[in-house]
Amino acid sequence: MDIAHIALTRHTCKAYDPSRQIPAEQVAQLETLLRFAPSSVNSQPWHFFIAHSDAAKARVAKAAAEGSPYAANGPKIRHASHVVVLCAKTWIDDEHVAALLTQEERDGRFPTSEGKEMQARGRQFYVGLHRADPAGMLAWTQRQVYLALGTLLFGAGALGIDATPIEGFDANLLDEELGLAAQSLKSTVVVALGYRSADDFNARLPKSRLPKERVISELG
């Protein structure tokens, strides 16, 4: 598989063809990518809301309304086939930690009780580090969400689906619209997914990256 080719040819889509929809089988693949994305100590500190109907996309697009600094992103959200709102947990509580361990046991990851004990202790150590720094907790969970974001964007590229990662939206407004605070969630990044229209000027432009020597060094 020519993996580098995917990285070199995917691009950030700037305009979608609203008439084209992602086939259900590929949406299912993208959901699998999100759900099975890796995360620190398998914490999965996230929730992904998927908007597909026009009404659902309009709700998300409220966070990039006309007249706001994010207005340019509204049409991408409304015209995409599917829009994912990637949210981070604002806190990892005991119930979540217990649910992870129960699930791992159910999935067969603990052939011995020692293994279960080790996993519980290891995760508690790292979760504890971040609980000790409440401001850092959300920064940590949001980093995990970006790990899932990287997986999603690359996977979409491999499937020939156009994508737009969007940081430019009113996160507080979207949190309110989706009732996220009550779910201990924070909207972190939005991804539009679908197929470019003829107006996607970025599809015609070359990619640009800093020279290799500026971003990669071999350690001596």
Place this chain on the structure above:
Amino acid sequence: MDIAHIALTRHTCKAYDPSRQIPAEQVAQLETLLRFAPSSVNSQPWHFFIAHSDAAKARVAKAAAEGSPYAANGPKIRHASHVVVLCAKTWIDDEHVAALLTQEERDGRFPTSEGKEMQARGRQFYVGLHRADPAGMLAWTQRQVYLALGTLLFGAGALGIDATPIEGFDANLLDEELGLAAQSLKSTVVVALGYRSADDFNARLPKSRLPKERVISELG
């Protein structure tokens, strides 16, 4: 391409065979994945140090020394074929912003001077948002590094290369060892890459994830 299959079969490697090396051609592909990973407003706020020699890996492994809470990660770092230290910029300065624009122009992204002006203004807006919140600047750049991390882990999986994302290391010690503060960089996450040994117990265990309904919702 069965993209979901990659997500379902990759795993976090727990022990490496020190005798096996990643072929140079595949290392080059992984470097391309890192360098061409997407980032907000194409900011590329990162630097990737690659350790391949035993001496270089030993330097990184100092941050997971015997007797530290991170001791279990030392052998993974020392026995892997290649180890990447993914670093985030602690600040995005005017020189970096100017270098991005110059590079984009050189790469042919501005057929019109209006395009160049638009790109400069757009990026300045988002960089400005994060400069206004100095504590949040590093959180932002570290999120971008995790986007590159997601790309790297998925790409390694697709190439049949085992990988271990490692948050458990002494970041301050590693920053010191690599002289990162003077380069306005912060070590953010380490990835060991190579091939599992027979001691990699995780290769034999099933993956575990929370039920779909707990992490994915369709928005109404």
